[in-house]
Amino acid sequence: MTEKKKILGIVCERSVNLNKHLLGNRLKDKNNVIVVSMPCSGMIQPAMLEAGFKAGAEGVFVMGCQIGDCHFREGNKWCQDRLLGLRPPNIKKTVDKNRVRGLWLSQVDYKKFLEKVEKFEKELEKLPKEQTEKPTSPAAKV
Amino acid sequence: MMYQQTLQKLQTVTIAFEKWLNKVFSQQYNPFYYHGALPNFFMWTLFITGILLFVYFQPTLDSAFISVNYISTKVPFGSITRGLHRYAADAMMITVILHALRVYLTDRYRKYRWLVWYTGILLLIFMFVIGITGYILVWDERSYMIVLMLASALKQIPLIGGPLALTFVNGDLVTSYTMAMAFFLHVGISFLLLYGLWWHYLRISRPVTDVPLGLGLLLFASILIPAGVIPVISGKPAVLTQTPTEFPVDWFYLWIFPMFSSMPAMVVWTILFIITAILLAVPFLITDRPKSPATVSLENCVGCTLCAKDCPYEAIYMVPRTDHPKYKQLAVVIDARCAECGLCVGACAFKAIDLPYMNSQEVIAKIGDIMKEPVGAGV
Numbered sequence: 001m002t003e004k005k006k007i008l009g010i011v012c013e014r015s016v017n018l019n020k021h022l023l024g025n026r027l028k029d030k031n032n033v034i035v036v037s038m039p040c041s042g043m044i045q046p047a048m049l050e051a052g053f054k055a056g057a058e059g060v061f062v063m064g065c066q067i068g069d070c071h072f073r074e075g076n077k078w079c080q081d082r083l084l085g086l087r088p089p090n091i092k093k094t095v096d097k098n099r100v101r102g103l104w105l106s107q108v109d110y111k112k113f114l115e116k117v118e119k120f121e122k123e124l125e126k127l128p129k130e131q132t133e134k135p136t137s138p139a140a141k142v
Numbered sequence: 143m144m145y146q147q148t149l150q151k152l153q154t155v156t157i158a159f160e161k162w163l164n165k166v167f168s169q170q171y172n173p174f175y176y177h178g179a180l181p182n183f184f185m186w187t188l189f190i191t192g193i194l195l196f197v198y199f200q201p202t203l204d205s206a207f208i209s210v211n212y213i214s215t216k217v218p219f220g221s222i223t224r225g226l227h228r229y230a231a232d233a234m235m236i237t238v239i240l241h242a243l244r245v246y247l248t249d250r251y252r253k254y255r256w257l258v259w260y261t262g263i264l265l266l267i268f269m270f271v272i273g274i275t276g277y278i279l280v281w282d283e284r285s286y287m288i289v290l291m292l293a294s295a296l297k298q299i300p301l302i303g304g305p306l307a308l309t310f311v312n313g314d315l316v317t318s319y320t321m322a323m324a325f326f327l328h329v330g331i332s333f334l335l336l337y338g339l340w341w342h343y344l345r346i347s348r349p350v351t352d353v354p355l356g357l358g359l360l361l362f363a364s365i366l367i368p369a370g371v372i373p374v375i376s377g378k379p380a381v382l383t384q385t386p387t388e389f390p391v392d393w394f395y396l397w398i399f400p401m402f403s404s405m406p407a408m409v410v411w412t413i414l415f416i417i418t419a420i421l422l423a424v425p426f427l428i429t430d431r432p433k434s435p436a437t438v439s440l441e442n443c444v445g446c447t448l449c450a451k452d453c454p455y456e457a458i459y460m461v462p463r464t465d466h467p468k469y470k471q472l473a474v475v476i477d478a479r480c481a482e483c484g485l486c487v488g489a490c491a492f493k494a495i496d497l498p499y500m501n502s503q504e505v506i507a508k509i510g511d512i513m514k515e516p517v518g519a520g521v
Contacts, residue, residue, distance in 0.1 A: 008513060017154075025512045034512055039500065042452070043484025046491070051506040055513030066161060068175035071250065072483035073454035074348070079488065088448060089491035108158045 004032035005058035005124055007117070010048055012041040012075070015065045016105050016113045033117060041065070042075025046082065046091040053095060059124045061101040061117065069106070076104060098127055146428060149249065156247040171357045177241045179353045183361055184234035185335070191227040192332070199279070201325035203318050206281035207379045214375060225369025231273060233365055235394040238266060252425035254345070254455060254481045259425050261342040263418065268338055272331050273395030278324035284389035286380035289316055289324075291399055295407040316382060345479050347456050434498040435480035436487070438473050442494035445471030449486035449495050455479050458486060458495075 007030075011018065018027070018035060027033040034057075038044060041064025052060040062083065064076035081087035083102045091100070101120050105113050160174045167173065173180060198217055200209040213220040242262060245251045251259045274292070278285045289310050296307035309327075310320050343349045353361065377389065391400055401410045435457075450458040450473055457479035463472040473486075473495060486495045487502050496502055 006513065008509065010509075025515070034515075036505065036509055036512070038484065038505075039497075040483045040485060040488075043488045043497075043500075043502075045488055045502055045506075048502070048506055048509060051509045052513065055510045057513055066164070066169070068169050068172060069157070069160065071248070072481055072485060073346070074452070075454070075483060075485050075488070078452055078485060082488070089489070106157050106161045107154055108161065 004030075005121060006056060007033045007121060007124070008052035008055075008057040008060045009033055009035045009063060009117070010041075010044050010052070010060065011035055011037050011063040012065060013037045013039060014071050015041070015063050015103075015107065016109050017107050018110075021110065027117075029114060030117065030121075032121075040070070040072045040075035041079040042070070042072060042077075044079055044082075046089050049100060050092055050095060053099070059099045059101070059120060061103055061120055063103040063105060063113070065104065066106045067104045080104070096127075099124065143428075149247070152247050153249055156244065167357075171354060171360075173353075173357060174244060176350060176353045176357065177237070177244045179350050180237035180361065181234050181241060182339075182351050183353050183358060184230045184237060184365075187230040187362070187365070188227060188234065189332070191223050191230065192329075194223050195227055196329075201279065201321050203281065203316070203321050206279060206321055207376060210280050210376055214373070221373045222366070222369050225372075225374045226365055228374045229365040229368045231276065232392070232394045233361070235269065235273070238269065242266075246424070252428060253430065254457075254479055256425040257345055258342060260422065261338055261344075263421050265335060265338045265342060267418075268331050268335050270395060270398075272328055272335070273392075275324045275328040275331075277392065277396060278321070279328060280376050281321065281380050282377035283380055283386040284377050286316070286382070287386050287389050288396070288399065289320055290385065291402050295402050295410065298407040299411055345455050345457075347454050431499075433477070433480075433482070435477040435482060436475050436484075436495055436497055438475060439494045439496070440465075440472070442492050443469065443472050444492050444494065445469045445473070446492070447471065447473070448489040448491075449473050452485050452489035454483070454485060455481050457481070 018037070021028050022035060023031070025034050025036065027035060036048075041062060044062055049060045049062070062079060064079050065071070067076055067080065070076045078087055080102055082089070082091065083100060085091070091097070101116075103113065103116050105116075160172065163172050163174060169175070195213060198209055198213045198220070200206060210224070213224055215221070217223075245255075245259075274288065278288055293307045293311040293314075296303050296310075299306065309323055311317070312319065343351075352358075378386075380386075391397065398410060398414070401413070445460065445463070447460055450460055457476045458473050459476070460471045461474050462470060475486075475495075482497055482499070484497050484500065487497060490502075493503060
């Protein structure tokens with residue numbers, strides 16, 4: 001059995017309610033997904049994503065509330081803008097943005113959350129392995 | 143606590159409902175994501191239509207009724223303007239109640255938000271005064287009735303009641319001063335509303351005050367259609383020698399009058415007083431863990447202003463500093479305004495601002511640690 005890819009999720013505690021679905025820091029339904037919760041997605045620093053990759057995560061997703069609704073008014077907007085590179089501080093250029101996702105879901109969206117994480121996992125599998133298969137990326141062909 | 147658990151469940155229901163509304167309106171136009179801007183939209187409609195009505199309205203006992211009827215029948219678009227003014231007032235009350243319910247149900251009214259809640263109550267009281275005095279200006283039977291009932295009810299309040307009643311009547315007499323006062327209060331407090339709103343926005347960075355164009359058109363249609371289909375008309379003209387006995391009630395603004403007619407005035411005032419007291423007490427019913435606002439590190443802060451820009455509650459400001467050779471500014475947190483949300487932490491790339499109860503460096507260390515745990519650990 002090949003080991004599943006480790007995925008780190010940095011999530012807002014007010015978005016999808018994961019209390020019942022966690023065992024320690026891992027999702028019960030997908031134990032390769034490790035979750036760290038935050039008071040608001042706006043608190044997530046790019047350094048936290050970088051720390052995840054440094055510690056061996058294949059992919060990192062960030063989860064905040066439905067865009068338009070944030071308990072602290074603007075947290076998810078700032079976080080989304082940071083992922084898009086529109087708002088400082090920026091994520092380091094060495095981080096492969098294909099391995100980063102933002103999910104914007106409300107308290108009651110656990111099902112959608114699982115679907116999106118599974119989709120993210122599949123997309124991660126399609127990506128070339130880091131360092132070893134670099135030349136396949138389109139940018140290198142130029 | 144029972145109360146808190148119920149609120150928690152209601153919050154989930156509210157958010158699920160909003161989520162469902164996204165299917166109807168799409169996220170960009172969901173009215174609930176602009177719940178504060180909705181009453182604002184109607185308020186500006188009221189200001190504009192109010193100024194238009196003011197052009198033809200004559201605030202005297204003799205000509206008020208006639209001029210209002212003249213607006214309705216002779217002035218081009220007069221009836222529509224009058225209708226818009228009336229229905230926008232009703233719509234404003236509905237949206238204000240929705241706004242208040244929404245912040246209450248989603249737990250966004252207490253702690254660092256108490257001042258916003260309090261000014262909201264003040265604005266609501268202003269709205270009632272503006273609404274009631276607005277109904278006096280028409281000077282039909284209902285207006286006369288309102289003046290009489292209000293004056294006699296005000297007189298019942300000990301100490302301040304007598305002088306307050308004199309605002310509207312001279313002894314028991316309705317005079318030309320009655321109309322002048324009603325007009326002054328209607329217009330004057332409308333402008334006081336703007337001051338109240340400034341207070342309401344004081345602790346909010348970038349308040350959402352406008353709805354998107356599409357939603358605005360929809361809201362405007364929601365008052366324009368009733369204004370066209372059911373035009374607002376006056377009742378019989380007020381005759382000072384005849385005391386009317388009943389009148390149609392506007393349930394958004396005039397609901398206190400059926401109360402006044404069915405029970406002693408002091409009972410009604412007591413009920414209103416209790417309702418206000420409950421509203422004032424609501425933000426303090428739930429106790430939380432003690433406050434631990436964000437703290438700034440003197441060594442690390444470079445004065446980049448990013449945290450001050452990102453703070454959604456105007457809780458961070460920059461002060462000049464002289465203790466550092468290179469950095470000229472320092473971020474300062476206003477503890478009372480801090481929501482402990484961590485948005486400033488997310489904005490800081492220099493480890494300079496942090497939440498005492500959740501240090502960013504500890505979070506980063508924690509991420510490193512739990513990523514190293516093999517699958518199956520922690521069972």
